[in-house]
Each structure stands twice: as structure tokens, then as C-alpha cells.
Amino acid sequence: MTSATDPRPLPAATRLIATDLDGTLLRDDKSVSDRTVAALAAAEEAGIEVFFVTGRPARWMDVVSEHVHRHGLAICANGAAVVDLHAGGEVLQVRPLDRKTALAVVHVLRDAAPGTSFAVELTTGIHYEPGYPPFHLDPGATVATAEKLLHEERPGESAPVIKLLAQHPELAPDAFLSLARTAAGELASFTRSSPTALLEISGLGVSKASTLALCCAQRGISADEVVAFGDMPNDVEMLTWAGTSYAMGNAHPDVIAAASGRTVANNEDGVAVVIEQILARQTGTP
Template sequence: MTSATDPQQARPAPAGTTTPRLIATDLDGTLLRDDKSVSDRTIAALAAAERAGIEVFFVTGRPARWMDVVSDHVHGHGLAICANGAAVVDLHAGGKLIQVRPLAREDALAVVLALRAAAPGTSFAVELATGIHYEPGYPPFHLDPGATVATAEKLLAEGTPGSGAPVVKLLAHHAELSPDDFLTLARATTDKRASVTRSSPTALLEISGYGVSKASTLAQCCAERGISPAEVVAFGDMPNDVEMLAWAGTSYAMGNAHPDVVAAASGRTVANNDDGVAVVIERILAAL
């Protein structure tokens, strides 16, 4: 990872003539500080953007139930994109699911079998629209003590086809492989059954329906509002942000970003702990 702590190290995106209409920002490692807080400076910048008529969308790998860290900072529309694009939720309604782009159970099961063969020792968790469940060997979710513990095959089974809750995403963990090596292996293994990414510093992969990403769901939300990619400013730090940063007309890699994110973004800002998102928003508003 690279880092940048001085605002003078920020690299502005190329100047354009299009006035931003929407800001799309990742949370962990981007908008949130490492202690998972939102700084007063960032809160003020988000509110100022909304007052200026610029919508703010939180676009995260987090599930809806883990959005309490920013739920007070969603303004008019109330919407957030969760689970790497697999869910659109209304935070004004307590995280109610507005849209789910599911991973078909047969595809999830095929991915499980393929990864078990390609990377022995892989353990899985299954994120359903109703909550998370995981295998005995998977690192436990301390925030979800009520989860069912069983093999992924059992967790994905349905009594009657089509009767189960939608699979929002599949998570795969390996205790020995490096994060990037595991991601490369999984992408080569899953063919076109699923989209695979990662946002954790550990070898933890996030697997969604094929074609589902932060970028594709953000594009849908923007199209519904008549907002073009050129009118979007995006922020991110990890591989699950790459497609979104490449899609947006203007994008910023955080000072703490993964090298792939730096390569995909059109600009760079300072690290999350130094309020890198707020630094750029302030600059945007000053130019209006």
C-alpha cells in the first residue's frame, strides 16, 4: 500500500467543464477513519455538498445491517449501495432493501465446489438477504452472533427450489494464500458464474452475481436520475472500487489505496485518516 498524509501530496483529477451532480464514496478505508468514525470535517463536507445540490451515495461492500456508522449522514434520498452493488437500501427506513441483485444459488454452489478444488482449505460464509451464515472453519462474525453455522452446501440448499432468501453474496476465506493471489486464482476459477473482488487486507473474497459490482449498480441509480458518468465524482481504496473509479468521470484513489486503485483513478487524494474525501469535496464546492 502507498500512503499520503500531506494535503499537498494530493493529485487533482484533470479539470473538466462538467459540474458534479453526484458523489459516490466507499466507506471503510475511504470515508471512514481507521477507527470507523466519520470526522466532523467530513460530516460538514457531506452536508455542504447536499446543500449545493450534489447527491451523496455511500457505495460499500458492507451489508445493510452494518450501515449505522453513516446512517445519520444520508440526506434527502436516503439510499446507499451495499454488498458491492448487490443491494440498494433505504437508510431512512432502517436499512430496508429496495433492490437485490442476487447470486443464483446454483452458481454459488458451483463456485464453492470450484474453489474447494482449486484452493483446499477455503472456508465460506453465505450472506443472505436475511443475514449472514458461515461454515465452522470460517472466521466468526462477532457482529452477527445469531448466524447459522453449517457447510456452504447446506447453507445454499433449499427445501423447494426458489423458496430460500436471495443470496446477496458469498464470502471465501483462505488462511495461507496472499489476498491478491487468492483473488487471481478465484477469478480464473469461477469463469462467468460470478464476479469476484476483495476489500479486506486479508485473503477474504467477496463473490456476487456475474456482472454485479459497485459500478454497475451505481450506473443504474445514476441512469434513473438522468446523471451521466461525467457528472459523478467517486472515491475508493480497494480492488472492489476499481470498476466504479474507472466508470466515474472523475475519481480519486485514497492516499492509502491499493496500487490497482491508484492506477484506475483519474486523481488522488490524501489518506482516509486525513479526511481525503472532505479535502476534495471542499475543493469542488469552492470552485462552484
């Protein structure tokens, strides 16, 4: 593995930069540094598209919405939604989790890990069970059992489910993820991005990587022309898919193993460091 100070992992021509947000582009205080703002603007000015690829829902994209330039697109909810940030987070494409499948996952995890509580992320907002830690950013959420939250009178009449969340108060995060994948991995895609035992569950085959690949194919961009950044297990598939990828200095061990390179931590503007190197190489400036 090479570091951000070594230019060898950079492709000859970068056409798209795909970056995670929390723990990657954002500093720990959720801000975007002046250096990073300048690097993003310079990349787009040079004709390189910048995609924010995150586990966040569209309504939580205000942290970067003012730093979106030409394209305005972001991949949210770990690949379950493509949104237009220029249009206030309008959802353009959804790759939903089937409600019956989500309910089957709930039942399997309750048996495999007693004490698990659930939240249901819809295109219209999040709702959760009484035992689930409350979302203070979403005070209007419905609180009910997962069965009630996932029920619909007629198939297809309710807002699509883009993510199921499962939280356990005692299990170690990686152990919970491993248990869930073993117990229900044939039903859905499981990942995590929180430092706690909080799992993010999407439709089978839905990930940051698979949706990014679809978006790139629509633009005639190959994986070899993509540089990706991430820090947590929900970034692993994307970093593996991209032709060039960087684990942040603060990254999870699985991310470090998956990436082709490593940059400095998010609080040290690790994404900006690499973007500056990309631009220097493509423009021939020192």
C-alpha cells in the first residue's frame, strides 16, 4: 500500500472523485475545511466530477450542499438513493428494500441477537421502535414496533424503504455485523458506519459501490478513472471497485486492507491532500 505522499497510485486521468462524508471529507466537528472546499472547487473546475457517497439520508446533506458545483448529485443511504442536491435533495432514483424482506430480517435478528431494536428509513423520513435510541434530528418520527412501521395496506402504496437500521446495546460492532451477515446475509446487504453496534441494512446487492458503478456507466466513466475515499466498513465495496482508492488515516482496519492507498486523517484534510496531487499531476504543475 502506498501513501498520499506517493503519486504512484494516481491514475493517468481521473474523471470522477467519490468521497464518503463522515470521518472522511468532514472533520469530526462535521465541518468542511477551507482547504477541502478549495480542492473540491478546483477539481470540478478541472472537469473532474465529485460525488458525495454516504450512508446519510438526503435530508442530512446540508453539511455539504453549499459545496456542490456542477453536477449536484449525491449517492445517499449507502447506495439506496441518488439525489439532486441542487434541487433541495430531490430523490431521483431509489433502490428500495422490500418491506416483506425487511420484516423477515427483523425476525431473524431478533432470534439471533435478542435485545436488537430497529428503525425504518423511508424516502420521507425515519421511524423507530420504542427501544431504539431516538433521533433528535428527526423529532417527527413515528415510534412503533417494526411490524407496524413496515406494514402497508396495499403493496406499493407507501413510501419506499431505503434502509433498515438495527441497534444492539451490548454487542461489539464488528461482532454484530458478522452475526447478522451469517444469520440473514442471503436476505439483504448488511454494513456499518457507526462506532456503536448499529447496522445498516439495504436491499440485496445494494451498496455504495453498485450504485456508483451504475452512475459511472451512465456517464461512460470506467472504474479505472475513479478515485474513492472512505473510512468505515460501508466504504469497503466502493474502495475495492474504484481503480484507485484511499483509506483515511483514521480508517477501520477492513478499509485499510481494501484500499489501494492511504491518506492522512479526516481532521488533517486527507481528501484534499490527494485531490491536490491529482490536479498537480493532470495539469503538470509541481
